[in-house]
Amino acid sequence: MPRKAKAIPGENGQSGGRGAVSLKQLAAHLGLSTTTLSLVLNKRPTADSIPEETKKRIFSAAKELNYRPNYLARSLRAQRTHTLGVLVPELSDGYSSMVLNGVEAALSNDGFFYLTASHLHRDDLLEKLPRVLVERQVEGIIAVDTPIRFEPDLPVVNVSGHDEIAGVTNVVLNHQHAAELGIGHLYDLGHRKIAVLKGQDFSSDTEVRFETILKAADQREIPIASKLRQQLEGDLPSPEVGYAATKKLIVTGEKFTALFAFNDVSAIGAIRALEEAGMRVPEDVSVMGFDDIYGAAFHNPALTTMRQPLFEMGRLAAKTVLQELSGERNENPERILSVEPTLIIRQSTARVSKAV
Amino acid sequence: MPRKAKAIPGENGQSGGRGAVSLKQLAAHLGLSTTTLSLVLNKRPTADSIPEETKKRIFSAAKELNYRPNYLARSLRAQRTHTLGVLVPELSDGYSSMVLNGVEAALSNDGFFYLTASHLHRDDLLEKLPRVLVERQVEGIIAVDTPIRFEPDLPVVNVSGHDEIAGVTNVVLNHQHAAELGIGHLYDLGHRKIAVLKGQDFSSDTEVRFETILKAADQREIPIASKLRQQLEGDLPSPEVGYAATKKLIVTGEKFTALFAFNDVSAIGAIRALEEAGMRVPEDVSVMGFDDIYGAAFHNPALTTMRQPLFEMGRLAAKTVLQELSGERNENPERILSVEPTLIIRQSTARVSKAV
DNA sequence: TCGATTGAGTAAATCGTTTTAGTATAAAAT
DNA sequence: ATTTTATACTAAAACGATTTACTCAATCGA
Numbered sequence: 001m002p003r004k005a006k007a008i009p010g011e012n013g014q015s016g017g018r019g020a021v022s023l024k025q026l027a028a029h030l031g032l033s034t035t036t037l038s039l040v041l042n043k044r045p046t047a048d049s050i051p052e053e054t055k056k057r058i059f060s061a062a063k064e065l066n067y068r069p070n071y072l073a074r075s076l077r078a079q080r081t082h083t084l085g086v087l088v089p090e091l092s093d094g095y096s097s098m099v100l101n102g103v104e105a106a107l108s109n110d111g112f113f114y115l116t117a118s119h120l121h122r123d124d125l126l127e128k129l130p131r132v133l134v135e136r137q138v139e140g141i142i143a144v145d146t147p148i149r150f151e152p153d154l155p156v157v158n159v160s161g162h163d164e165i166a167g168v169t170n171v172v173l174n175h176q177h178a179a180e181l182g183i184g185h186l187y188d189l190g191h192r193k194i195a196v197l198k199g200q201d202f203s204s205d206t207e208v209r210f211e212t213i214l215k216a217a218d219q220r221e222i223p224i225a226s227k228l229r230q231q232l233e234g235d236l237p238s239p240e241v242g243y244a245a246t247k248k249l250i251v252t253g254e255k256f257t258a259l260f261a262f263n264d265v266s267a268i269g270a271i272r273a274l275e276e277a278g279m280r281v282p283e284d285v286s287v288m289g290f291d292d293i294y295g296a297a298f299h300n301p302a303l304t305t306m307r308q309p310l311f312e313m314g315r316l317a318a319k320t321v322l323q324e325l326s327g328e329r330n331e332n333p334e335r336i337l338s339v340e341p342t343l344i345i346r347q348s349t350a351r352v353s354k355a356v
Numbered sequence: 357m358p359r360k361a362k363a364i365p366g367e368n369g370q371s372g373g374r375g376a377v378s379l380k381q382l383a384a385h386l387g388l389s390t391t392t393l394s395l396v397l398n399k400r401p402t403a404d405s406i407p408e409e410t411k412k413r414i415f416s417a418a419k420e421l422n423y424r425p426n427y428l429a430r431s432l433r434a435q436r437t438h439t440l441g442v443l444v445p446e447l448s449d450g451y452s453s454m455v456l457n458g459v460e461a462a463l464s465n466d467g468f469f470y471l472t473a474s475h476l477h478r479d480d481l482l483e484k485l486p487r488v489l490v491e492r493q494v495e496g497i498i499a500v501d502t503p504i505r506f507e508p509d510l511p512v513v514n515v516s517g518h519d520e521i522a523g524v525t526n527v528v529l530n531h532q533h534a535a536e537l538g539i540g541h542l543y544d545l546g547h548r549k550i551a552v553l554k555g556q557d558f559s560s561d562t563e564v565r566f567e568t569i570l571k572a573a574d575q576r577e578i579p580i581a582s583k584l585r586q587q588l589e590g591d592l593p594s595p596e597v598g599y600a601a602t603k604k605l606i607v608t609g610e611k612f613t614a615l616f617a618f619n620d621v622s623a624i625g626a627i628r629a630l631e632e633a634g635m636r637v638p639e640d641v642s643v644m645g646f647d648d649i650y651g652a653a654f655h656n657p658a659l660t661t662m663r664q665p666l667f668e669m670g671r672l673a674a675k676t677v678l679q680e681l682s683g684e685r686n687e688n689p690e691r692i693l694s695v696e697p698t699l700i701i702r703q704s705t706a707r708v709s710k711a712v
Numbered sequence: 713t714c715g716a717t718t719g720a721g722t723a724a725a726t727c728g729t730t731t732t733a734g735t736a737t738a739a740a741a742t
Numbered sequence: 743a744t745t746t747t748a749t750a751c752t753a754a755a756a757c758g759a760t761t762t763a764c765t766c767a768a769t770c771g772a
């Protein structure tokens with residue numbers, strides 16, 4: 001369905017859109033074969049024997065008629081699409097989008113693009129989307145916080161993935177270190193009764209994060225009482241679920257001076273719940289987030305948090321896929337790529353007060 | 357570069373990846389022609405005369421050998437890619453990602469996907485990315501807060517765009533209404549000295565938003581003093597720029613009881629600056645945001661803001677492109693699609709206090 | 713002077729579909 | 743007994759590039 005019916009196709013000086021000029025037309029225009037044009041335009045070594053004069057004619061005609069190679073045709077022939085698929089739970093929670101920035105940064109150098117698909121943690125989509133992406137001939141898949149349910153036939157890197165699936169590389173945070181840093185920070189501030197918000201089951205980091213935190217607390221001999229463990233509920237991450245979980249925590253009556261949230265989003269909800277219950281943050285209760293999402297620094301109080309290098313994780317994921325594709329699949333394909341957390345101390349944690 | 361060298365291509369029971377079985381192979385396997393298979397598999401009316409029995413053989417063989425049509429080949433032939441290009445400034449500022457959610461919601465029904473490209477408001481990218489997307493044979497482009505520098509040959513919808521370019525549809529907020537609601541709200545709370553943060557020049561909403569706010573204030577006879585107009589500076593939106601602009605505003609010494617920020621992100625920075633200067637929000641100064649980004653409700657204080665229906669705008673943009681593509685390009689192609697703002701009253705605005 | 717080499721190209725196959733324009737056989741209509 | 747119609751398919755072109763395997767003419771070497 002051509003949009004602007006051009007009277008004279010091929011006389012289109014505008015853009016490479018629908019009425020674009022094909023290599024064939026360009027060749028006819030020049031009285032040469034498509035072979036020659038292709039060789040010259042792609043600067044193949046085979047084109048060495050073509051005289052400069054002819055080359056110039058070709059290049060200037062290409063420019064003049066605004067020739068743009070058709071990526072579909074090229075991809076079909078080359079069996080390469082220079083396109084990845086990206087699976088995310090959702091885009092606007094501040095987590096995935098940071099990862100995507102990193103992905104894009106790594107891809108753009110190599111002329112790759114990506115198709116985004118959100119699965120919203122819905123089973124049907126988790127099953128269908130990878131299939132559809134593969135049908136679309138993506139060369140690899142980057143998943144973000146997404147359970148992998150298939151044995152892939154193409155490079156797959158899962159950011160924050162923990163399932164060990166053959167052929168899948170996981171980019172993960174060094175959770176043990178994160179837990180030690182986080183618990184250590186709270187411990188150093190004098191906190192001995194720490195509550196923990198555990199993530200929803202669908203988040204792939206949930207188990208590791210929870211377990212490593214419990215362990216780090218045990219090692220400091222300040223075990224987390226079971227009444228101070230609360231799991232987030234609800235279908236998607238949001239401040240509301242942190243708010244609700246913290247409310248529950250409060251009504252148990254069990255005292256705590258610090259709260260280690262599953263992530264920044266739930267920490268923000270937790271702060272609201274605490275303040276509504278008359279507990280000031282950080283004077284009465286310290287709150288520790290996780291992720292360091294966009295805006296955490298400007299929350300009120302500014303969030304102390306465990307930064308995940310999300311941009312870097314996205315970039316690493318993309319670089320890994322690209323590397324696998326380029327055949328440099330190093331003999332020792334590391335299936336787990338670990339990145340380091342950084343403790344970012346801001347205003348939501350403070351020395352424990354005697355008053356409580 | 358096949359990833360897992362399959363000994364017997366075509367005997368691949370796994371996935372539709374690299375070693376995928378082609379229609380030709382499937383046809384050979386069945387002793388039929390590709391024509392017949394294509395007709396049957398796509399349920400073309402022409403296939404009516406094929407006996408059920410044969411059809412069943414075809415379908416079950418397709419399932420068994422895990423046949424997946426190659427989207428490239430199909431697209432090349434049909435001259436339809438079912439793919440759009442999406443141009444955004446950046447993904448993680450909480451604005452674009454909400455729009456993208458809406459885009460995706462509208463596209464997924466129709467089997468469309470999209471390629472995302474971030475231009476970071478950089479001139480070179482603003483020039484190059486649309487070209488590359490067109491080369492990739494996208495059928496249309498959705499731009500978000502992006503200046504359009506080209507006369508497109510394909511459907512283009514710009515969300516929050518204000519340039520009138522032939523062939524470009526703009527999805528815009530009813531800014532006049534927004535300004536009246538916002539100023540009206542502050543006025544009703546008794547505010548007479550209102551400061552305004554104007555957006556950066558690269559944001560397409562900057563001028564309209566500023567002008568409509570000034571006008572709405574004039575109409576209420578509380579004109580915005582020029583010392584109370586401050587423009588955001590910096591290459592990207594961020595709380596920092598709101599913070600810096602508000603600092604500047606404060607040092608002028610000019611008193612104000614309310615501040616109408618350019619957007620939520622800058623409002624959040626403004627709040628930080630005000631509180632650092634010893635002014636409480638909303639007790640001493642009311643702050644009004646714009647957009648209602650993810651998390652605005654859970655900011656401290658919860659942000660009063662002018663909600664833009666970002667998801668809806670994304671959906672509308674996508675639906676419009678799809679409609680243009682389906683040829684239902686209604687005789688009267690509205691080039692401006694307006695959506696309504698909603699005033700969301702939370703905690704960052706309050707009745708003006710006599711004390712100040 | 714004859715075969716080999718170089719220069720300047722080109723024809724045709726290929727990638728994996730879809731579609732147009734058939735064909736061959738059997739059954740029905742005249 | 744022939745034409746028509748329906749059934750059950752198929753050959754080949756097309757989409758727009760890339761690439762392999764050539765061709766033809768001129769020049770070179772011995």
